Amino acid sequence: MAENSHVLYASEPALDIAEFRRVLVESGLGETRPVDDPARLQAMLSGANLVLTARLDIEGKPLVGVARAVTDFSWVCYISELAVSRSAQGLGIGKGLMDEARRQLGPSVAISLISVPGAVGFYERIGMQRMADAFWFSRKG
Numbered sequence: 001m002a003e004n005s006h007v008l009y010a011s012e013p014a015l016d017i018a019e020f021r022r023v024l025v026e027s028g029l030g031e032t033r034p035v036d037d038p039a040r041l042q043a044m045l046s047g048a049n050l051v052l053t054a055r056l057d058i059e060g061k062p063l064v065g066v067a068r069a070v071t072d073f074s075w076v077c078y079i080s081e082l083a084v085s086r087s088a089q090g091l092g093i094g095k096g097l098m099d100e101a102r103r104q105l106g107p108s109v110a111i112s113l114i115s116v117p118g119a120v121g122f123y124e125r126i127g128m129q130r131m132a133d134a135f136w137f138s139r140k141g
Contacts, residue, residue: 006057009100019063027083054093064088067097079113
């Protein structure tokens with residue numbers, strides 16, 4: 001990662017599928033996402049109504065983070081992915097994406113997500129409350 005680079009946070013509802021895929025793979029989430037199924041990745045992006053990005057403010061504006069969510073913009077927002085390229089992890093980009101989500105949603109919208117086991121500490125460090133009563137129907141395929 002470039003020294004002294006700044007990060008640009010934005011809403012990108014038309015995020016390029018190849019960039020999305022690359023960050024999923026580079027973040028480690030590619031192990032649990034359908035990264036070899038472009039049609040499904042496109043459907044995931046198209047079905048989200050909040051796609052936030054983190055790009056380095058350098059030539060080419062490379063994507064280093066993405067938050068994909070579904071929200072009613074009134075009561076609750078579910079974060080489906082929070083992915084940061086490994087080369088940019090530990091630099092505050094994940095927190096920056098969550099701060100941007102909170103800024104865009106406002107204080108009256110709750111944010112929920114399901115963490116991968118290795119990221120639980122991150123969510124606790126940024127002040128998210130752990131919930132005991134979550135339920136899940138597993139997907140088939």
